[in-house]
């Protein structure tokens with residue numbers, strides 16, 4: 001097992017009185033797809049946003065390439081080489097595809113924004129992802145379908161020389177063909193040596209592309225196992241009950257403080 | 259930036275799916291069709307304002323033959339100056355989806371400071387102007403900080419400032435009094451004109467500069483196969499700009515004195531170059547700078563901007579600082595026009611006129627859409643109404659009714675086109 005690229009250790013997070021994450025350990029390995037699964041409200045998106053630097057954490061360590069780091073916002077996280085595709089895509093409807101892909105990291109030349117470089121690189125990236133469904137890279141994002149928006153969001157993450165990419169339910173709104181494309185893309189990113197985190201409610205997708213599976217149950221890690229060691233029904237049990245046979249959280253931990 | 263491995267590691271990029279891009283608007287016909295589609299989809303831009311301006315001109319010209327005289331047109335240019343500049347400032351707060359109700363009185367307060375510096379402290383015009391703009395910037399900083407850090411709605415913060423700032427001129431001038439504003443340079447902005455030759459040179463430079471820039475942009479984009487306007491459209495745009503700029507210069511260079519035998523008035527009023535310089539500067543900032551891009555992003559989706567690492571609070575504060583600083587310049591132009599500053603300066607309709615101008619020009623009240631040019635076009639519409647009605651010797655209540663109606667109309671167009679945009683997805 002290689003060293004993890006990114007590791008969270010013993011993370012706790014509360015929103016007011018709601019304790020959302022309990023002592024969560026989470027690791028992302030280079031060249032592997034780690035699936036993060038769990039029921040609605042299990043805390044997956046919250047964990048992603050903590051990794052993204054959007055939420056602070058109440059306790060626990062953030063370890064990147066073996067070193068403890070302090071992140072104070074999305075900028076620090078991007079600087080580490082971590083990119084996130086959010087569940088609620090977070091694109092600006094009034095900007096076009098290129099503008100969205102470079103948002104916050106615009107290229108400039110002596111005369112100001114360097115539209116030529118940005119549009120060229122955006123085209124190259126979209127082409128390398130075999131994206132053919134968008135009509136023009138200069139169309140506003142408001143005019144795109146859900147799947148096209150998803151593609152733009154992923155392309156935005158891939159555009160940067162990133163080491164870790166987290167995708168929060170990237171296929172939830174997609175049709176069959178586009179889901180296929182996104183899953184292929186996820187696999188290809190990992191094959192390039194990136195650490196990929198995939199959040200999904202579709203166990204078929206998870207079992208197909210994931211190397212590791214981390215299951216969250218009510219804010220606790222129920223299991224962190226190689227994908228080949230578990231079956232479809234075991235994952236479902238881990239998600240819905242927090243345990244499956246000898247895997248999962250012991251009964252007493254569950255009743256302790258929920 | 260280095261080329262990223264993701265694209266570099268793909269030996270031969272898959273055929274790009276953007277063949278449409280280069281075909282998309284290859285001819286003027288295509289561009290025209292695109293434009294009509296955009297209008298249908300609710301993206302009206304400045305079209306309503308331009309139609310409104312044509313309509314108002316037609317009505318006033320048919321009702322009074324003095325309306326279209328060069329003398330009155332020059333007057334219109336001077337009268338619209340302070341509205342346009344205030345509206346240009348307002349565009350920045352509207353862009354991020356906020357409002358500044360205090361901009362008018364911030365202008366009044368700044369103008370008071372400028373007048374006091376000139377009169378009581380004998381400062382030169384530029385030092386006094388800088389002091390005034392600094393006062394505006396500080397006001398904007400205070401408003402922006404309250405909005406960004408405390409999260410108070412800008413409507414409430416600026417309403418409070420609208421009330422409180424009226425105290426400044428009242429205290430410094432005293433009720434019923436007024437400060438004269440007769441500095442040669444600053445008063446000259448409204449009553450003096452650019453020498454005719456200099457005006458022509460500047461006009462030609464603007465046209466040539468615009469043409470060179472547009473063609474250069476066309477060449478560099480088309481050479482790289484990026485999205486660009488068809489050459490025909492670029493040429494038409496250059497031609498339209500040339501006709502407007504050179505036409506207005508010719509109009510204003512003629513002797514427009516009411517009795518031309520006795521004395522001569524000719525040349526572009528100094529207000530115009532001030533407005534044009536501000537227009538060019540802010541257009542550059544909005545379209546070519548990172549800060550401008552971030553303004554649009556914050557107005558479009560503040561959460562997306564935050565996740566993209568943009569300092570949303572800083573952008574918000576800067577928008578208010580720019581707005582209030584522009585309000586100071588607007589207050590200066592208003593004082594230059596009337597020749598005095600009184601306690602009520604900026605406390606009247608100025609603010610609503612400016613908001614109306616921005617919205618009529620095509621800036622959205624809902625954030626994320628707007629240009630500096632909108633303020634110019636909308637400001638001309640708003641200034642035309644009192645100018646034309648004044649020539650008709652109408653009671654001033656008509657002026658209020660008409661302006662209120664125009665503002666409501668503009669806001670309706672904005673709201674309706676926004677609805678159509680979201681249903682058409684343009």
Ligand SMILES: Nc1ncnc2c1ncn2[C@@H]1O[C@H](COP(=O)(O)OP(=O)(O)OP(=O)(O)O)[C@@H](O)[C@H]1O
Pocket residue numbers: 015018020038039040041042043044045046047087
């Ligand atoms: N900003 C917030 N303030 C308060 N509570 C929150 C906030 N964000 C999330 N929560 C709560 O935290 C819990 C976990 O939410 P989260 O969005 O992480 O779930 P999830 O696993 O991503 O679910 P889903 O599969 O539905 O996306 C939920 O109970 C949710 O109500």
Ligand SMILES: [Mg+2]
Pocket residue numbers: 044045046087168
């Ligand atoms: Mg979620």
